[in-house]
Amino acid sequence: MTDIAERSTAATVDPLLAELRQIVGEAYAVPGVEAPDALIDQRSRYVGRARAVVRPGSVDEVAAVVRLLAREEVPIVPQGGHTSLVGGATPDDSGRAVVLSLKRLDRVRAIDLDNDTITVEAGVVLRRLQDTARDAGRLFPLSLGAEDSCTIGGNLGSNAGGVQVLRYGNARDLTLGLEVVTPSGEIWHGLRGLRKDNSGYDLRDLYIGSEGTLGIITAATLKLYPLPVAQRTAFVKLDSSESVLALFRLAQADFGASLTAFEAISGPAYALVQQRMPEERVPFPAEPNAERWYVLLEISDNESDHHAAERMEHVLEAALRDGAALDALVAQSLAHSQGFWRLRQYALGRAQACDGGIVPHDISLPVSALPDFLRRNEAHLQSRLPGVRVFAYGHIGDGNLHYHIGRPIDQPATYLATHGAEITQIVHDDVVGFGGSIAAEHGVGRSKRDALLRHKSPIELRLMQAIKHALDPAGIMNPGQLLPLNAPADGATGRSALLNPRGSSPIHSS
Ligand SMILES: Cc1cc2nc3c(=O)[nH]c(=O)nc-3n(C[C@H](O)[C@H](O)[C@H](O)COP(=O)(O)OP(=O)(O)OC[C@H]3O[C@@H](n4cnc5c(N)ncnc54)[C@H](O)[C@@H]3O)c2cc1C
Known part of the structure; x- marks a missing residue:
């Protein structure tokens, strides 16, 4: 009985899988269906299939695996922690690719x-x-x-x-x-x-x-x-995005290289935490005023804790005096500081998920253009899609905003699926209009690949394709990510295909 079962399993083993196992060992190459976590992305937006998932244990094994897959012309999806927010490490649903996990290379x-x-x-x-x-x-x-x-x-x-x-x-x-x-x-x-x-x-x-x-x-x-000798974290309430920039300039001028983080949160994003996660402790009670902004800033000091405290106090006093800040709290303990960071790193995202989801954007702009962009884009969104809610927050010192759009409160969750592409187009068009980027830090992956075609200049796209073709002529590395599949390698043909991408490229909500 066992004999027959074993023989029939052996008979159906994919020959490629058998060869992969010879390189990495039996336990480290499995059919895709046996490694479901490798096939679904962090936010469950992309679910793929894979011919195999392979986990080499050394650089020589990685090279041997790649040589085998290159010989067989099998697409390779490199995967690390699989936390990509743009579907970048998830295979497509063709079932042709092999996911190559780097997790065992951990020395x-x-x-x-x-x-x-x-x-x-x-x-x-x-x-x-x-x-x-x-x-x-x-x-x-x-x-x-x-x-x-x-x-x-x-x-x-x-x-x-x-x-x-x-x-x-x-x-x-x-x-x-x-x-x-x-x-x-x-x-x-x-x-x-x-x-x-x-x-x-x-x-x-x-x-x-x-x-x-x-x-x-x-x-x-x-x-x-x-390592810094001391750190100080503060949470500040402000009356507008202009005041956020005024505080940023003040902090930059005074702290210089000691300013290690400057994160801003818009009033609606902040208020949503209290609304959807009342159990979370927030530094200030949320206010209905949509113009409010909040800033988490952190400094690192190479002298002493006392010195860091004095410097922070000095800047916050000046900000309160100038009117740039309405109120400020300085963390008095590590736990207090971690509470501020928990709001920024965890609670904001969680609250949006509890609200029924968002259409996410990861954008960057010249820092000075942020207030005008925010105002102009909100007006464009409201004129086309009345009632949508903008939850903006992020690494504002780098001009990088996570600019997420929620459904109108009286609309069902399906609203975002119906209108996601239109929302993204309105956002991206304004971002580009203000000289910004539609992919600030999460990358392009597959969620912004088609939007990239709309917004990169033809010459940039041609150069990128020429590099791709020169380094990966068979097109086996993570195909369909960043650049479109079957993109022409030759400049002239590429140009005509890319000069008019709008007609042929559906825009996905990201
Ligand atoms: C809660 C949360 C917060 C996040 N915050 C941020 C943030 O503040 N800033 C930010 O930039 N990102 C952020 N991200 C996105 C993500 O975590 C980062 O992009 C991270 O760097 C991806 O690392 P990973 O090991 O999970 O890579 P994966 O998701 O496995 O892969 C990411 C991309 O890199 C490729 N890749 C993976 N390993 C290799 C390799 N060895 N060689 C070549 N290519 C490889 C993959 O094919 C894929 O295209 C966040 C994600 C989450 C879930």
Whole structure:
């Protein structure tokens, strides 16, 4: 009985799976249906299928897997923590692709305190990387809401931002060297810790932010910074978005490089937390006034706790005196500060989910244009879709807003599915009109791929396609992400296809 069952299973094993198992071991290559978590994205917006999910344990195994898949012309979806908010690490529903998870590549290879660098493999979870640096007396400053599960490979694949970009830059700014497996299965050993290297095209920066479409990052050498001696966090209430910018300028002028976070929350986004999650503690009671804004700012100080407290007090007093701020609270304990951050990192998103969902946008604008954009876009939205609610918040010091649109309160949840594409078009058109970007930090993935066609210039799209074709001529790396499938590689043909993308490209709500 057992014999027959085993033989029939063996007979039906996909030959590709059998070869993958020879490379990585029986336990680390399974049919897609046996790894459902690898097939559904963080927000359950995309559900795909995969021929197999493979988890190599070393860079040599990654290279061998890629060589096999290249030989068979099988699409590869690189996957880290699978926290992408743009569907970037989820396979499509064709069932043709193999998901290549980097999670088992999780070694810290070296910490070099003399040169302030750390070299880690792609599957190291961001939180562990931060903790490892801290244990060595250093700071690794990348920090974002998904840090308990996202991996450094995914952070680099998407050039992640987060809450300390203002001071330390995004993932690209923190990277000195990379190790990459190319789409043909070669290994590029580029783990240099050099601060300066002008020896030709910057391949490192090309791979960072390429969303798995050019190759697989297997390890990185990253910058470390001194640990701050003290931090101070404050929560401020303001009367308008103009006042948010006034406070930002004041804080920048006074704190300089000590200003490590400046996060703003619009009144409607803040009020929704109290409405939908009354159990959450908020620093100030929400007010009906839609013009209100709130700011969470944090400074890092290299002298002392007392010094940090004095500096924060000085700036907040000036802001209250000038009228830029209406009220301010300074966290008096770590728990108090964590409460402020919990509101920003967790409660806002949760409240929107409880409200029946939103149409999300991750946009950036010149900081000075934010108030005009907010006003103009709200007017455009209300004239076309009366009653929609704008929940805006984000890394305003970087000009980056999470600009989410909720349904009119008297409309059913299906409203957003019906009107999502129109909402996104109104938002994106204004963003581009104000000189901004429709993909600030989460990447393009598949949710903004078609919108990218509308908003990037033809020449940028042609150059991007030429790079894709040069590095991945067979088109096996994460196909359908970032750039459209079957995009013409040749400039002239590409031009005609892309000059009039509006007619052929349905806009997805993101
Ligand atoms: C609650 C929450 C908060 C978030 N906050 C932020 C934020 O503040 N800022 C921000 O930027 N993002 C944020 N994100 C989005 C997401 O967490 C980040 O983009 C993160 O960097 C993705 O890492 P990951 O390991 O989960 O990558 P995945 O989701 O697995 O992959 C992301 C992309 O990178 C590619 N990729 C993965 N690994 C590799 C590799 N080794 N080599 C090449 N390509 C690879 C994938 O194919 C995919 O295109 C947030 C997400 C959540 C759920």
